[in-house]
Amino acid sequence: MLHVPTDLARHAIEIRGQPLQTRWSLSDLIDVIRWRRKLIVWAVAAVVAPALVYVAVTPPAFTASAVLMTDTKRSPAYGSAGTPDSSVDMVVVESQNETLKSDRIALAVIDKLQLWADPEFVPDRPSLWTSIQRLFMGAAARRPKPTDVKRQIAVGNFKKGLQVERAGRSYVSVISFTSTDPAKSAGIANAIGEAYIVDQLSARLQIAQRSSDWVESRVSELNQRARETAKALADFKAASGVSSASVAGTNANMAQSMSALRLRELESAAQSARTTYETFLNRYTQSIQIQQQAFPVTEARVLAEAMPPLSKSTPKTALILVLAVVAGGTLGLIGAFAREYGERLVRSPRQLERELRVRVLGTLPKIKRPIFSRGGPLPVMEAHKSPALSSSKPRPLALAGESLRGIKVALERNASEQGRVIGITSPRAGTGKTTVAYNLALLSAQAGSRTLLIDADLRRSVLTRSLTQKGQLGFGALIAGHADISECIVEHRPFLHFLGETAAPGGAHPSEILGSAAMAATVDRLRKAYDYIFIDLPPLLDCVDVRASAPSIALFIVVTEWGRTPVEDLDRALASCDAVVERLLGVVVNKVAAAEFGRRH
DSSP: OOOOOHHHHHHHHHHHTSOOOOOOOHHHHHHHHHHTHHHHHHHHHHHHHHHHHHHHHSOOBEEEEEEEEOOGGGSOSBOTTSSBOOSOOHHHHHHHHHHHTSHHHHHHHHHHHTGGGOTTTSOSSOOHHHHHHHHHHOOOOOOOOOHHHHHHHHHHHHHHHEEEEEOTTSSEEEEEEEESSHHHHHHHHHHHHHHHHHHHHHHHHHHHHHHHHHHHHHHHHHHHHHHHHHHHHHHHHHHHOOOHHHHTOSSOOHHHHHHHHHHHHHHHHHHHHHHHHHHHHHHHHHHHHHHHHOOOOOOOEEEEOOOOOSSOOBSOHHHHHHHHHHHHHHHHHHHHHHHHHHHOBOOOHHHHHHHTOOOEEEEEEOOOOOTTOOSSOOOHHHHOOSOOTTSSSOOHHHHHHHHHHHHHHHHHHHHTTTOSEEEEEOSSTTSSHHHHHHHHHHHHHHTTOOEEEEEOOTTTOHHHHHHSOTTOOOHHHHHHTSSOHHHHOEEEETTEEEEOOSSOGGGOOHHHHHTSHHHHHHHHHHHHHOSEEEEEOOOTTTOSHHHHHGGGOSEEEEEEETTTSBHHHHHHHHHTOHHHHHTEEEEEEEEEOHHHHHHHO
């Protein structure tokens, strides 16, 4: 019966009773950025690439600005209290700005500069929808667009490039126009200011003309009325025979008195109509003279003419690229931390000791296998027998050799009283546990210890395919009593023997073989003949073979892969078998990146 060291069992019980701890420090955050740098770089590239395409295909646009002082006479001169109001009326300024952006000004500029014939404002190429229609409905003859239609299209595109803003709290407006041609943008901005001034003058002239027309029509009406009253007076005198001299007599009868009263009324109406007519006629004459001597004026004027810009306004290449890099980096960081937090991969010994409270025996660097090498375990100890750590940058093989020697030292300290049957397993396949088992066996054999390496991973049998010939008997036949030990064990190296199995005998399940009493008795017999027995076991989470063979194994070494094995898988693997936890010698972190190996490993 196997004996478990008291301190190791006590340590295993204590660590499984404590909750998981996950803490993030500044160094951890920096490590996450370094570990996930490829994801961050790809995220930045994914955002910067469309930005570069946009900058490359977007034609440059230039913005020119003209400064215009609007008409301040339209603002009320007095405030609500009757005192002079020196503040700026926002309604007036906004009205002026809306006038600058009106279709009337736009059409004036378009007609003056003939922009309706400019391809920038009226494209000659058909739209996407028109192209689709021609594709499905057949190519139809292009009809030339009328000038009015071109002017309407030009107005829509014209307003897209126009921008009018108020300068502070003043009557000054800034007219900006964006075009693909710097000279054109400056010319249009200046033309807008001139068109606005001309429009204001035309408006005042129209107002004056309408006032003059109204006064003229009024004078004509008064003249007609004066004539009618004079004619009525003359007709009355001729019909009644009453004159002003007869009305003055004192002996007039009643009929004459009524005629005299009517005569006075007609004379008064005629006089009044005549006077009103002469008054309006005099004013009309004076206004005509004033209009002939003066011109309509406006205070609106251009303070600064637009000049052709020297640099493009859009697209802002530097700003777009900086924002793309920032956006891509932000997305990459979010994705990196989300994946790292979600996966919680094995990264460092300190991480495992802090979160799972497990002992870490050592770390092994990732070693690139030669291109023409065959499959199977990589003989690290054989490829590099003497360490070369004196150089400034040790080779991965030298680092791997030193790490394996450290694991061997920990093994010797804990296996002196226990017995020397060591099982090497992992949470999942692909962590390199077979390579670790093989090189530990090589290291033990090089030290002169009688060593046996057993391939108990009956589902894959990587060691058996690599180290034995086809048809070789294995421990299945040995357990069944069909063969002797000398017939099943192969001498691989001096002091290193190998025992494998290509298939389960008689179609038995691997767990039945590994958990049988014959398996325990065979291992007990072999332990007496060898100093060390290393058993390559299947992964813990992939099958139940490890739990079945646990009673026959004295110590366990669990191999994890750096940056691939989740901490959650390691925790579940240890929780799946109490015997592994109680006899756990420690955890090995394998395939550590070369750039990370010298930092915290």
